[in-house]
Amino acid sequence: MKFGIASAATCLILAAVSQEAAAAGRNCPAPGTERSTNSSTKVVLHFANSSNRAAKLYWLDYQGVRQFYKELKPGQDYKQPSYMTHPWIAVDPKGDCIDGVMKAHQPGENVMEFFGD
Helix, strand or coil: CCCCHHHHHHHHHHHHHHHHHHHCCCCCCCCCCCCCCCCCCEEEEEEEECCCCCEEEEEECCCCCEEEEEEECCCCEEEEEEECCCCEEEECCCCCEEEEEECCCCCEEEEEEECCC
């Protein structure tokens, strides 16, 4: 089978996308698919780590890039001011997301308890 330059470039791009998606970890959104949007509705996210492993909390910024905020040990909790349309993820030491993407469901305080076990 003969591959042209365009086909080879397409294969390289697809391979890069596949590697990037795999690097996201289990239960994590593909890079850039979840992102913050502008919001004036303030919230407080009360994160509670009810899993049996440590978790790093990341805010997904306006480009969908992870921004590290805090590490929680099992049983720890943490309150974080945020906005209604801002997604967050909790990532375990293996790089997997615990319970997927978390967003506020209402103005005011929102409890974001994650189990993952």
